[in-house]
Amino acid sequence: MIPIAIGFLWLLFRTTQSHKRQQSTLSSEYFKGLNYLLNDEQGKALDIFVKLVESNWDTIDTHFALGKIYRKNGEMDKAIKIHQGLIARPSLPEQYRCQILLELGYDYLGAGWFDRAEGLFKEVLIQDKKSKEARHNLILIYQQEKDWYKAIEIAADLYAENKPVVGPMIAHYYCELADISKNKGDISQLLNNANKALEYDVNCVRATILLADQERSTGEYAKAIKLYQGVEKQDVESMILVIDALLECYEKLGQQDKSYEYLVALQDRHENLFLQNVIASELEKLQGRKAAIEYLSDKVKRQPSLSGLQKLISYKEKESACSDEYADLAVAISAMQKDNVEYRCQKCGFSSNTHYWLCPSCHHWGRVKPSVIELDS
Numbered sequence: 001m002i003p004i005a006i007g008f009l010w011l012l013f014r015t016t017q018s019h020k021r022q023q024s025t026l027s028s029e030y031f032k033g034l035n036y037l038l039n040d041e042q043g044k045a046l047d048i049f050v051k052l053v054e055s056n057w058d059t060i061d062t063h064f065a066l067g068k069i070y071r072k073n074g075e076m077d078k079a080i081k082i083h084q085g086l087i088a089r090p091s092l093p094e095q096y097r098c099q100i101l102l103e104l105g106y107d108y109l110g111a112g113w114f115d116r117a118e119g120l121f122k123e124v125l126i127q128d129k130k131s132k133e134a135r136h137n138l139i140l141i142y143q144q145e146k147d148w149y150k151a152i153e154i155a156a157d158l159y160a161e162n163k164p165v166v167g168p169m170i171a172h173y174y175c176e177l178a179d180i181s182k183n184k185g186d187i188s189q190l191l192n193n194a195n196k197a198l199e200y201d202v203n204c205v206r207a208t209i210l211l212a213d214q215e216r217s218t219g220e221y222a223k224a225i226k227l228y229q230g231v232e233k234q235d236v237e238s239m240i241l242v243i244d245a246l247l248e249c250y251e252k253l254g255q256q257d258k259s260y261e262y263l264v265a266l267q268d269r270h271e272n273l274f275l276q277n278v279i280a281s282e283l284e285k286l287q288g289r290k291a292a293i294e295y296l297s298d299k300v301k302r303q304p305s306l307s308g309l310q311k312l313i314s315y316k317e318k319e320s321a322c323s324d325e326y327a328d329l330a331v332a333i334s335a336m337q338k339d340n341v342e343y344r345c346q347k348c349g350f351s352s353n354t355h356y357w358l359c360p361s362c363h364h365w366g367r368v369k370p371s372v373i374e375l376d377s
């Protein structure tokens, strides 16, 4: 309670500085309220503050700030009481109504009462059709509830104003719908939704993967290869996500030589895309283990990587008479790799060995990417 009281005292100081004329009449009541706050008598403190704001609505910012402090502290019930107390005042000036509704909406969001928060943000939109804050929060709620149609409807209103940010979001909502269609076996809707996603974001890797996977699943391997290869132009870092499927398609077509050529050319175009292990595997299939060892030995010198070294050791272990020594080395390198993560969010740094389209930490779409790659900029 002490930090809250200190925060409030600071706010009070600011308020009284900007309203010196009211200070003499208000300060005794403020300090009385503050005393209640310090003594953990929240109810009595709030009664006083709400009455004070009614006698001088210019002090409402102090109440908003106090509500934010409670919310930040996880004391949603107290924040809700403040804002409910304000909204219920008959003398509430109309100009403050939307702000209070927004604050109350945040309180409900913090308490996990999404349906109540949704109602409040919708009410704000009725009163202020241009409120980006209300729209943004409604989008977050619909995302949380996985109500993709409603999320699309609200986000579409923001699209024209900010295509680079809103376009990729809407694209992911269509991809979510495409995933649902895929699980239901509704192929025409799957294709429709994935193509819609690409209309909103031409670089939507996820939509391309959905389309390519669909071609692959029906044996249209050449078409699938073309789509998977298109990921390079959309977002080269995401190529790692499609390499296995791409190689499978080449294999189904009996074109391992082409897949090897493609991988080498891709690696040449993007030096920091770590493809050495997958290239070594393809080389092994085409020319045998010795060729793979030669390639990897040279590669790990020029482009050091633990996983490359690990693969080289596993080859050497099979080739050499001193396989026990190589086995010990492999164990040591495995231990060094145990903290490595496969995916990292480029927005907030969240890391995981599972790939997510929506970052579980910062809730940004498409920012969790393979972490083994260092991009050419």
Ligand SMILES: [Zn+2]
Residues within 6 Å of the ligand: 345, 346, 347, 348, 349, 350, 359, 360, 361, 362, 363, 364, 367
């Ligand atoms: Zn993140």
